[in-house]
Amino acid sequence: MQALYAQLLVGLINGSFYALLSLGLAVIFGMLNIINFAHGALYMMGAFCAYFLLHLTGIGYWWALIIAPIVVGIFGMILERTMLQWLAGLDHLYGLLLTFGIALIVQGVFQNYFGSSGLPYAIPDYPEIGGFRGLQGGMNLGFMFLPVYRGWVVVFSLVVCIATWFLIEKTRLGAYLRAATENPTLVRAFGINVPRMITLTYGLGVGLAALAGVLSAPINQVRPLMGADLIIVVFAVVVIGGMGSIMGSIITGFALGVIEGLTKYFYPEASNTVVFVLMVLVLLVKPTGLTGRAA
Amino acid sequence: MSALTDDTLPVTPRAMRDEMMVFAAMAVLLGLVPTTGIYPFFVMQALCFALLACAFNLLIGYGGLLSFGHAMFLGTAGYCSAHALKVWGLSPELGILVGVAGAAALSVITGFISIRRQGIYFSMITLALSQLLYFIYLQAPFTHGEDGIQGIPQGHLFGIFNLAQPTVLYYVVLAGFLGGFLLIYRTINSPFGEVLKAIRENEPRAISLGYKTDQYKLLAFILSGTIAGFAGSLKVFVAQNASLTDVHWTMSGEIVLMTLVGGLGTVFGPVVGAFVIIAMQQYLAGFGQWVTVIQGVIFVACVLTFRRGIIGEIAHYFRRSL
Numbered sequence: 001m002q003a004l005y006a007q008l009l010v011g012l013i014n015g016s017f018y019a020l021l022s023l024g025l026a027v028i029f030g031m032l033n034i035i036n037f038a039h040g041a042l043y044m045m046g047a048f049c050a051y052f053l054l055h056l057t058g059i060g061y062w063w064a065l066i067i068a069p070i071v072v073g074i075f076g077m078i079l080e081r082t083m084l085q086w087l088a089g090l091d092h093l094y095g096l097l098l099t100f101g102i103a104l105i106v107q108g109v110f111q112n113y114f115g116s117s118g119l120p121y122a123i124p125d126y127p128e129i130g131g132f133r134g135l136q137g138g139m140n141l142g143f144m145f146l147p148v149y150r151g152w153v154v155v156f157s158l159v160v161c162i163a164t165w166f167l168i169e170k171t172r173l174g175a176y177l178r179a180a181t182e183n184p185t186l187v188r189a190f191g192i193n194v195p196r197m198i199t200l201t202y203g204l205g206v207g208l209a210a211l212a213g214v215l216s217a218p219i220n221q222v223r224p225l226m227g228a229d230l231i232i233v234v235f236a237v238v239v240i241g242g243m244g245s246i247m248g249s250i251i252t253g254f255a256l257g258v259i260e261g262l263t264k265y266f267y268p269e270a271s272n273t274v275v276f277v278l279m280v281l282v283l284l285v286k287p288t289g290l291t292g293r294a295a
Numbered sequence: 296m297s298a299l300t301d302d303t304l305p306v307t308p309r310a311m312r313d314e315m316m317v318f319a320a321m322a323v324l325l326g327l328v329p330t331t332g333i334y335p336f337f338v339m340q341a342l343c344f345a346l347l348a349c350a351f352n353l354l355i356g357y358g359g360l361l362s363f364g365h366a367m368f369l370g371t372a373g374y375c376s377a378h379a380l381k382v383w384g385l386s387p388e389l390g391i392l393v394g395v396a397g398a399a400a401l402s403v404i405t406g407f408i409s410i411r412r413q414g415i416y417f418s419m420i421t422l423a424l425s426q427l428l429y430f431i432y433l434q435a436p437f438t439h440g441e442d443g444i445q446g447i448p449q450g451h452l453f454g455i456f457n458l459a460q461p462t463v464l465y466y467v468v469l470a471g472f473l474g475g476f477l478l479i480y481r482t483i484n485s486p487f488g489e490v491l492k493a494i495r496e497n498e499p500r501a502i503s504l505g506y507k508t509d510q511y512k513l514l515a516f517i518l519s520g521t522i523a524g525f526a527g528s529l530k531v532f533v534a535q536n537a538s539l540t541d542v543h544w545t546m547s548g549e550i551v552l553m554t555l556v557g558g559l560g561t562v563f564g565p566v567v568g569a570f571v572i573i574a575m576q577q578y579l580a581g582f583g584q585w586v587t588v589i590q591g592v593i594f595v596a597c598v599l600t601f602r603r604g605i606i607g608e609i610a611h612y613f614r615r616s617l
Contacts, residue, residue, distance in 0.1 A: 101594025108587035
């Protein structure tokens with residue numbers, strides 16, 4: 001049973017990354033009508049940003065959690081201003097091709113300087129609260145041993161996902177955003193700066209990817225290609241869940257992570273492929289995806 | 296929404312004549328390659344990729360379907376042919392047949408699944424399916440995992456042509472390429488091809504005119520996947536191996552890049568694009584990962600400033616369809 005719980009936890013962690021990444025993809029797709037193929041590369045940049053902060057400037061994990069998403073988010077907004085905005089009105093496919101090119105550039109540059117092997121990033125050992133040194137160590141829950149950092153990733157991701165959902169579905173800013181998704185011309189006529197909102201939305205989506213990257217740095221090591229294979233799984237998640245609903249992306253992300261974790265326990269040979277197989281099944285039964293509207 | 300090829304000219308007798316003249320020139324030039332001392336291995340490899348890109352272009356350029364998983368047909372046909380030649384000891388023609396049949400079967404299944412969604416979702420589904428296949432091949436025993444199938448015997452085609460001789464192999468690959476190219480050319484100029492273009496331009500209207508668009512898209516997908524598989528089988532004789540790189544998503548990306556550089560939806564664009572990209576990889580092989588970066592830059596530059604591609608720009612300049 002210990003092993004089952006451990007795999008469930010791994011599944012929840014992967015699910016957190018799927019949720020954060022597919023959430024960003026959904027938000028970006030809503031505003032820009034672009035599937036952001038560079039999402040995996042930007043996730044990787046988030047992890048590298050945390051690594052650089054620690055090793056070049058000595059800034060630790062907690063600040064990296066704030067600074068890395070902002071830095072990568074600004075990088076994303078520069079991409080949007082200089083390149084993506086010129087694709088407005090063209091076929092969706094050009095957005096996919098352009099961001100694929102950006103992903104190749106970013107991953108290639110990092111691979112040149114850091115090869116393909118992983119760089120270690122330590123779990124933070126501060127502040128000391130009670131018996132715990134930061135997020136190191138673990139606690140015995142009776143039925144399983146829970147490494148503190150892993151529990152933290154799941155809880156924190158869930159909080160960020162729900163905060164994003166709240167921002168988009170329940171606040172005034174989110175209302176503008178949803179309105180601009182439906183009819184940008186009309187929202188502009190009301191005096192709202194839609195192009196700036198598009199840029200900020202892209203920055204938000206990219207920032208979420210970078211945040212996932214920082215969270216994963218102590219678990220998965222920092223590698224130039226850490227996002228390359230992940231993004232394809234996230235695409236499958238997005239196909240399964242559909243991009244029409246924010247909450248749908250979050251739930252699908254976590255659920256698929258858990259299913260993947262269970263597969264690792266019961267039938268490890270299929271753990272790489274289970275998400276893709278589920279995608280095929282969903283397409284056969286309900287082609288529009290579980291929560292999505294027809295695209 | 297603007298279509299992928301905004302200035303497609305109608306098929307006229309003059310356009311057909313132009314295209315046949317270019318085709319004849321291309322066939323003659325390629326036929327003369329062995330006499331020029333150009334490294335035939337390079338041209339053969341480029342021809343295989345050119346046919347692959349043409350097959351891909353049939354889907355994107357004429358059907359409006361961007362497949363981001365076309366490497367799965369290349370790799371599947373490669374593995375099937377390699378296994379048939381090396382383990383079963385079949386003759387080359389049967390080896391090719393096994394490879395093409397494998398790719399055709401795969402394209403029936405994957406086509407049935409992926410055409411259930413349109414546009415951007417179609418691209419993501421094909422990419423995910425090819426990644427699924429990549430993991431299957433990584434674990435399946437007959438592919439030999441990371442090592443791939445090495446040292447494949449070339450044999451005698453129809454018992455006559457010794458494929459171990461570079462010149463003979465070259466003409467066989469060239470014949471295969473030209474045959475595949477003509478098949479695609481015939482397809483896009485057939486009534487079937489016209490319906491495909493109609494679906495690309497406006498699918499709801501095509502449906503309202505009574506066309507069962509899903510059947511047309513599925514047939515185009517199967518045709519494209521099968522021809523891509525044929526290119527993969529030919530490549531086995533050239534490279535004498537079948538490996539995981541042929542199924543990886545980076546390969547699918549390269550196929551897209553070749554077609555984009557040459558010109559989406561142009562008849563000759565994919566051929567030119569394949570030669571440009573293969574030549575670039577050949578010359579820049581010593582630069583390691585910078586090749587990836589350069590490919591990325593070409594992607595970005597093409598999408599932002601050069602959407603018609605090389606042949607598309609030439610055709611636009613002369614107001615011709617090429």
